[in-house]
Amino acid sequence: xxxxxxxxxxxxxxxxxxxxxxxxxxxxxxxxxxxxxxxxxxxxxxxxxxxxxxxxxxxxxxxxxxxxxxxxxxxxxxxxxxxxxxxxxxxxxxxxxxxxxxxxxxxxxxxxxxxxxxxxxxxxxxxxxxxxxxxxxxxxxxxxxxxxxxxxxxxxxxxxxxxxxxxxxxxxxxxxxxxxxxxxxxxxxxxxxxxxxxxxxxxxxxxxxxxxxxxxxxxxxxxxxxxxxxxxxxxxxxxxxxxxxxxxxxxxxxxxxxxxxxxxxxxxxxxxxxxxxxxxxxxxxxxxxxxxxxxxxxxxxxxxxxxxxxxxxxxxxxxxxxxxxxxxxxxxxxxxxxxxxxxxxxxxxxxxxxxxxxxxxxxxxxxxxxxxxxxxxxxxxxxxxxxxxxxxxxxxxxxxxxxxxxxxxxxxxxxxxxxxxxxxxxxxxxxxxxxxxxxxxxxxxxxxxx
Amino acid sequence: xxxxxxxxxxxxxxxxxxxxxxxxxxxxxxxxxxxxxxxxxxxxxxxxxxxxxxxxxxxxxxxxxxxxxxxxxxxxxxxxxxxxxxxxxxxxxxxxxxxxxxxxxxxxxxxxxxxxxxxxxxxxxxxxxxxxxxxxxxxxxxxxxxxxxxxxxxxxxxxxxxxxxxxxxxxxxxxxxxxxxxxxxxxxxxxxxxxxxxxxxxxxxxxxxxxxxxxxxxxxxxxxxxxxxxxxxxxxxxxxxxxxxxxxxxxxxxxxxxxxxxxxxxxxxxxxxxxxxxxxxxxxxxxxxxxxxxxxxxxxxxxxxxxxxxxxxxxxxxxxxxxxxxxxxxxxxxxxxxxxxxxxxxxxxxxxxxxxxxxxxxxxxxxxxxxxxxxxxxxxxxxxxxxxxxxxxxxxxxxxxxxxxxxxxxxxxxxxxxxxxxxxxxxxxxxxxxxxxxxxxxxxxxxxxx
Numbered sequence: 001x002x003x004x005x006x007x008x009x010x011x012x013x014x015x016x017x018x019x020x021x022x023x024x025x026x027x028x029x030x031x032x033x034x035x036x037x038x039x040x041x042x043x044x045x046x047x048x049x050x051x052x053x054x055x056x057x058x059x060x061x062x063x064x065x066x067x068x069x070x071x072x073x074x075x076x077x078x079x080x081x082x083x084x085x086x087x088x089x090x091x092x093x094x095x096x097x098x099x100x101x102x103x104x105x106x107x108x109x110x111x112x113x114x115x116x117x118x119x120x121x122x123x124x125x126x127x128x129x130x131x132x133x134x135x136x137x138x139x140x141x142x143x144x145x146x147x148x149x150x151x152x153x154x155x156x157x158x159x160x161x162x163x164x165x166x167x168x169x170x171x172x173x174x175x176x177x178x179x180x181x182x183x184x185x186x187x188x189x190x191x192x193x194x195x196x197x198x199x200x201x202x203x204x205x206x207x208x209x210x211x212x213x214x215x216x217x218x219x220x221x222x223x224x225x226x227x228x229x230x231x232x233x234x235x236x237x238x239x240x241x242x243x244x245x246x247x248x249x250x251x252x253x254x255x256x257x258x259x260x261x262x263x264x265x266x267x268x269x270x271x272x273x274x275x276x277x278x279x280x281x282x283x284x285x286x287x288x289x290x291x292x293x294x295x296x297x298x299x300x301x302x303x304x305x306x307x308x309x310x311x312x313x314x315x316x317x318x319x320x321x322x323x324x325x326x327x328x329x330x331x332x333x334x335x336x337x338x339x340x341x342x343x344x345x346x347x348x349x350x351x352x353x354x355x356x357x358x359x360x361x362x363x364x365x366x367x368x369x370x371x372x373x374x375x376x377x378x379x380x381x382x383x384x385x386x387x388x389x390x391x392x393x394x395x396x397x398x399x400x401x402x403x404x405x406x407x408x409x410x411x412x413x414x415x416x417x418x419x420x421x422x423x424x425x426x427x428x429x430x431x432x433x434x435x436x437x438x439x440x441x442x443x444x445x446x447x448x449x450x
Numbered sequence: 451x452x453x454x455x456x457x458x459x460x461x462x463x464x465x466x467x468x469x470x471x472x473x474x475x476x477x478x479x480x481x482x483x484x485x486x487x488x489x490x491x492x493x494x495x496x497x498x499x500x501x502x503x504x505x506x507x508x509x510x511x512x513x514x515x516x517x518x519x520x521x522x523x524x525x526x527x528x529x530x531x532x533x534x535x536x537x538x539x540x541x542x543x544x545x546x547x548x549x550x551x552x553x554x555x556x557x558x559x560x561x562x563x564x565x566x567x568x569x570x571x572x573x574x575x576x577x578x579x580x581x582x583x584x585x586x587x588x589x590x591x592x593x594x595x596x597x598x599x600x601x602x603x604x605x606x607x608x609x610x611x612x613x614x615x616x617x618x619x620x621x622x623x624x625x626x627x628x629x630x631x632x633x634x635x636x637x638x639x640x641x642x643x644x645x646x647x648x649x650x651x652x653x654x655x656x657x658x659x660x661x662x663x664x665x666x667x668x669x670x671x672x673x674x675x676x677x678x679x680x681x682x683x684x685x686x687x688x689x690x691x692x693x694x695x696x697x698x699x700x701x702x703x704x705x706x707x708x709x710x711x712x713x714x715x716x717x718x719x720x721x722x723x724x725x726x727x728x729x730x731x732x733x734x735x736x737x738x739x740x741x742x743x744x745x746x747x748x749x750x751x752x753x754x755x756x757x758x759x760x761x762x763x764x765x766x767x768x769x770x771x772x773x774x775x776x777x778x779x780x781x782x783x784x785x786x787x788x789x790x791x792x793x794x795x796x797x798x799x800x801x802x803x804x805x806x807x808x809x810x811x812x813x814x815x816x817x818x819x820x821x822x823x824x825x826x827x828x829x830x831x832x833x834x835x836x837x838x839x840x841x842x843x844x845x846x847x848x849x850x851x852x853x854x855x856x857x858x859x860x861x862x863x864x865x866x867x868x869x870x871x872x873x874x875x876x877x878x879x880x881x882x883x884x885x886x887x888x889x890x891x892x893x894x895x896x897x898x899x900x
Binding site for chain 2: 301306325366367421448
């Protein structure tokens with residue numbers, strides 16, 4: 001039997017980060033990373049395989065290199081069962097691996113809706129498996145009409161990449177909500193996202209369910225809740241994902257209300273020697289400790305940095321999910337951190353928003369100038385920031401991280417209105433027009449006049 | 451005599467922002483902005499007139515539009531004297547303007563070193579005056595050999611823009627320190643800046659003084675402290691600037707030890723009805739309240755937002771200068787916030803640094819991929835962040851604002867190591883490799899092992 005101080009099950013964002021963090025914090029411990037596939041795709045990079053990177057093998061987390069450079073052993077095998085009494089992981093190839101501390105980072109899998117025709121050929125979900133992803137790419141080569149179910153990040157990005165792959169493809173996205181990306185943006189940003197998609201010739205269908213997938217062996221069409229049929233020789237599902245918890249359940253670990261593996265603030269499961277992190281672990285909101293259904297690689301790595309550091313000494317605490325996202329649609333960045341105005345309202349906050357927009361250069365004719373719009377969401381009484389959204393220039397991808405810092409430190413509108421931002425003609429808006437500060441000032445004035 | 455509730459003297463970044471802020475906070479008050487020039491250049495944009503924007507009239511703060519849109523009166527005239535007893539500003543054209551509250555935002559002017567030949571023709575400083583800037587541009591058309599004194603931001607940016615204007619120009623920058631941009635970056639970043647300049651064919655001369663400017667009527671050469679002579683038909687000074695305080699002194703206001711107009715935390719001068727902000731006002735460090743010599747448009751606007759809001763009700767406090775900068779040299783961004791490692795050491799802090807670098811895309815072959823390196827500086831005992839520097843991809847221009855937020859909230863390395871950053875394949879590094887978080891983790895481990 002092989003003995004390790006630490007065994008980590010899963011090698012995607014959470015597992016890899018937990019291993020690297022454990023190595024840094026516990027240089028003397030032996031660490032094994034167990035992964036059930038030879039190749040681990042970069043999860044957020046998957047849509048870009050199809051129109052930009054054009055090869056699933058170019059979108060891999062370099063797990064082996066990272067682990068060997070950090071003295072972490074790697075085994076390609078699947079964990080089948082955990083014997084918690086004897087602290088042993090049993091694998092598919094019948095190995096018994098002894099651990100002192102165990103990290104479960106088994107991730108998530110796509111939700112497959114139980115509708116008629118779901119098992120037809122050429123219905124795909126976004127599975128983190130290169131062989132499977134290659135089969136999507138193959139079908140994309142032959143397809144004429146692609147229907148995408150769900151217009152969250154995966155749906156929107158897949159729609160764009162399908163069009164990039166082949167501009168002649170008919171691409172439709174069908175969303176049950178009244179807006180695309182509704183869970184992350186307020187309506188005015190969703191409008192911009194929908195515009196970005198339709199400008200590329202993508203058919204965006206809102207307020208509509210896919211009732212059935214039609215065809216004999218292969219997909220031929222989908223039937224919508226408005227009774228229309230849409231021709232389709234390929235369907236891609238992007239309606240969310242669910243935690244992989246079988247191993248945890250079979251090992252007697254508890255789940256939380258959100259159906260993720262129950263963890264405490266230190267990322268320990270109900271067995272104190274077993275940690276869980278990433279999509280498989282339950283999450284609570286930073287704002288009100290209520291269950292959060294967010295599953296993001298950036299949350300997974302944050303949790304993995306907590307779990308990995310805490311293995312032999314609980315020193316880091318998880319304060320809950322802020323939620324910080326970004327994407328790019330039709331060359332415009334969309335980014336969000338914390339709560340949207342609508343989410344804040346629905347959680348019962350008294351909300352005041354501040355808005356500012358300006359070109360991200362000064363003077364605006366400097367090369368690379370692009371509009372950058374910022375919206376900040378505040379709680380009216382405490383004046384603390386609850387979230388923010390940004391649209392436009394690609395620098396929004398880092399600007400949103402300044403907003404995430406504001407949120408994590410509960411900065412007030414006043415503090416942000418006098419925040420010292422660096423500005424430069426070739427990189428940002430002018431200091432007079434700087435969006436973060438002016439959006440906060442906009443909210444300050446609204447709060448003064450309430 | 452004209453009466454205004456508020457008069458603001460100066461219309462550059464500080465004056466304009468003070469006026470806009472006063473208007474928002476005091477909608478009923480009458481406000482006059484007094485400016486002594488028809489055109490107000492964007493201060494940080496001045497270097498880019500010469501190689502990128504190519505017209506000083508395209509680098510103007512749109513003062514009149516901003517003020518008329520916000521019901522602020524504008525008068526082109528020069529304030530000559532303040533009668534504080536009767537609260538009257540006397541102007542060059544002999545107008546008497548009565549105020550309730552006055553804001554002095556008279557800015558700064560270049561330091562002119564008292565060396566031989568300084569008054570020769572074709573010796574220029576960077577004056578915020580379009581007519582003067584046009585004369586620089588005219589001489590640039592004729593020049594063959596340009597010598598720039600000082601390699602701070604202005605010197606470095608001017609050198610690059612002169613080369614962009616005419617790649618055949620011989621451009622030299624002469625710096626007394628052992629590095630370019632030394633006041634803002636640690637040596638390893640300065641090295642990169644010097645490389646960026648020399649790669650463009652700019653002659654970077656360090657550890658060297660300009661002893662004299664040689665020529666009969668016009669500049670013909672400069673003599674260096676190493677006794678070499680350098681041919682030059684044009685000299686540009688970029689060795690810093692000093693506060694414009696004549697008006698304040700003549701009106702009996704006090705100066706601070708840094709020779710700026712003395713102000714309290716509310717930006718009030720020694721006369722409580724007179725505020726000062728921007729380059730003309732004294733500054734103290736956020737870190738230790740010692741005098742700060744930094745003069746930046748972003749600090750000026752921060753102070754102006756405090757002054758403008760406090761005019762009739764002191765509600766905002768200036769916590770001192772963090773200092774957040776950025777520039778671009780040879781297409782690489784250089785950004786800094788707070789203290790450098792060297793500055794922190796010289797202030798007596800026990801310093802631990804954390805470093806991380808990664809491509810700002812994932813996978814790294816995504817379009818637009820560029821290296822982005824981050825260094826964070828922490829105080830070893832409290833583990834609080836003191837500053838950070840970033841180099842490479844243009845997103846550093848906003849990433850540095852996340853660092854500025856970390857600094858302003860005194861976040862610890864632990865907090866930043868578990869910070870929830872948004873990441874996206876087309877915008878940032880991967881969540882595993884995200885630079886801000888990994889640089890903090892790097893410092894955490896060093897502090898553990900101390």
